[in-house]
Amino acid sequence: xxxxxxxxxxxxxxxxxxxxxxxxxxxxxxxxxxxxxxxxxxxxxxxxxxxxxxxxxxxxxxxxxxxxxxxxxxxxxxxxxxxxxxxxxxxxxxxxxxxxxxxxxxxxxxxxxxxxxxxxxxxxxxxxxxxxxxxxxxxxxxxxxxxxxxxxxxxxxxxxxxxxxx
Ligand SMILES: [Zn+2]
Numbered sequence: 001x002x003x004x005x006x007x008x009x010x011x012x013x014x015x016x017x018x019x020x021x022x023x024x025x026x027x028x029x030x031x032x033x034x035x036x037x038x039x040x041x042x043x044x045x046x047x048x049x050x051x052x053x054x055x056x057x058x059x060x061x062x063x064x065x066x067x068x069x070x071x072x073x074x075x076x077x078x079x080x081x082x083x084x085x086x087x088x089x090x091x092x093x094x095x096x097x098x099x100x101x102x103x104x105x106x107x108x109x110x111x112x113x114x115x116x117x118x119x120x121x122x123x124x125x126x127x128x129x130x131x132x133x134x135x136x137x138x139x140x141x142x143x144x145x146x147x148x149x150x151x152x153x154x155x156x157x158x159x160x161x162x163x164x165x166x
Contacts (some may be wrong), residue, residue, distance in 0.1 A: 011059030013078075014054030015051055016048075016156050029048040032051065044080060048104055048158070057092065059097070059161065068084070069087075101134065104159075106156045107141060114139060120137050
């Protein structure tokens with residue numbers, strides 16, 4: 001019987017959060033955004049790249065970012081998270097998958113991401129090896145509620161779909 005079209009289609013979700021800190025850079029999706037407050041973390045704290053890396057690995061059933069890049073490894077300190085994303089893409093591609101499309105939602109009160117959105121999409125599209133039309137990035141406030149509303153940090157949710165090549 002012929003294989004049903006789209007049968008080898010996979011979906012993954014990723015989530016990440018980091019606290020804001022003074023004297024740290026704010027890097028989202030590989031783009032440095034001018035801001036009084038940056039993000040604290042072991043690597044460059046790029047929440048978009050981390051959530052996306054997890055979404056891509058998750059879609060292929062290949063574990064998560066913590067397994068691939070353990071905090072205990074000094075090599076991962078201040079690591080460029082775009083490189084982590086690229087490594088995840090390489091890993092799923094060796095397992096026979098191609099990234100099809102991604103959708104990212106950053107939940108934060110500040111800064112507004114709209115002016116940087118296209119730059120982030122373009123940077124991510126290069127790392128993912130897909131057209132930027134297949135990369136969606138959205139910013140959303142938390143309406144002043146909770147830890148995000150108090151501007152203690154930001155969160156990012158990402159979804160990725162992969163196509164199986166075999
Ligand atoms: Zn992170």
